[in-house]
Amino acid sequence: MSLKKKILSGLLAVSLIGTTILTGCSTKDANSGNTAKASENDNYPKKAMEFIAPGGAGGGWDLTIRTVSKVLQDTKLSPVPTPVTNRPGGGGSVNLAYMQEKKGSDNIISVYSSPLLLTNLNGTTELSYKDTTPLARLIADYAVFVVRSDSKYKTINDVIDALKKDPKSVKIGGASSVGSMDHIQFLMIAKAAGITNLKDIDYISFQEGVNSQLLGGHIDVLSTGLSEVTGLIESGDMRALAQTADHRVGTGVLAEIPTCKEQGIDGTFVNWRGLFGPPEMPEYAVKFWAETIDKMVQTPEWKKACERNGWDNAYQKADEFTVFLEEVNKGYEEILSEIGMLKK
Structure with a gap:
């Protein structure tokens, strides 16, 4: 070579x-x-989670997410801390916007309920449940209509009769915005009771301190969730006129509250509550929390909390929950359209 x-x-x-x-x-x-x-991914989660209540302290969202956090810690199902942050405003839309900023995050879980759909349909926000990652439906809570202990209204029919004579004669209040849950749940019952001029009913929204607004005499009737006023009903400061399940719920004083149906009003309202991650939450995080939540809802600690708060078990896994959200969204759309509040 x-x-x-x-x-x-x-x-x-x-x-x-x-x-x-x-x-x-x-x-x-x-x-x-x-x-x-x-x-x-196998070691997830390694850092503290951020559990979020999209409303103020003491409300239904706050109670739900804090109960979830406590049960996860008490049962040691969560390997990391699950502190709760309150992000109130806009019927949950302020927090929904925050979740968009955390797109793809693996350490945020928020509780939501009907306003997640209603605030989109009534034009409060362009964002909807489709801008989240549904994880699980947990519970069914119900609306309750309460008055001060010295109120002249003794039954829900007393309120309905007054509204039929003069729709401006009774001031209804709630923590949600106009066209959102506390408002809609009362209008649904009023409609079922035969009131036709629903638009004329005065509804006043209070982002904070709604209980004190009732106790101070600034409103006549408070439309809220059962779990949010249990203590005030037990103390005798408030009197419950009716609740919106189709059956008696809870124990103690809660079980004594008559349904609207028992009083001749053929109407119900179910306030579901579920857990959501931010949009595009990583699959490994979705899988972990889906499995963890599935274990949590079977624990004695969770079952006792549901009984104590008058919550019905309405657990659904993510796939079922997503289908449920689509169906409920259509139903809310029809209701808002009927009363002239649909903005879409």
Whole structure:
């Protein structure tokens, strides 16, 4: 072999060896990256979660997410802390906007209920349940209509009769915005009771301190959730006129509250509550929390909390919950359209 050929052959061999080494390193590096990524997912969660109540302290969302957090800690189902943050405003739309900023995050879970759909349909926000990651439906809570203990209204029919004579004669209040849950749940019962001029009924929205507005005499009737005024009913500061389930719920004083149906009004309202992650929550996080929540709802601690708060078990896994949200959204759309509040 000539000297020239020997040199070319040697250069080719060196080149092939270098390529092999580089390729091997690249493959090794890539595999290391995949292993690290898989390991990271396997160890999830490693840092504290942010559990969010989209309303103020003491409300239904606050009670629900704090109960979830406590049960997860008490049962040691969560390997990390689950502190609760309150992000009130806009019937939950302020927090919904915040969740968009955390798109793809794996450490945020928020509780929501009917206003997640209603605030979109009534034009409060362009965002909807489709801008979240549904994780699970947990419970069914019910509306209750309460008055001060010294109120002249003794039954829900006393209120209905007064409204039929003069729709401006009774001031209804709630914590949700106009066209959202506390408003809609009262209008649904009023409609079922035969009131036709629903638009003329005065509804006043209070973002905070709604209980004190009733106790202070600024409104006549408070439309709210059963769990949100249990203590005030038990203390005798408030008197419950009716609740919106189709059956008696809870224990103690809650079980003594008559349904609207018992009083001749053929109407119900169910306030479901569920858990949601931010949009595009990573699949490993969705899987972990779906499995953890599934275990949680079977614990004695969770069942006792539901009984104590008058909550019905309405657990649905993510897939079922998503279908449920689509169906309920259509129903709310029809109601808002009927009373002229649909903005979509």
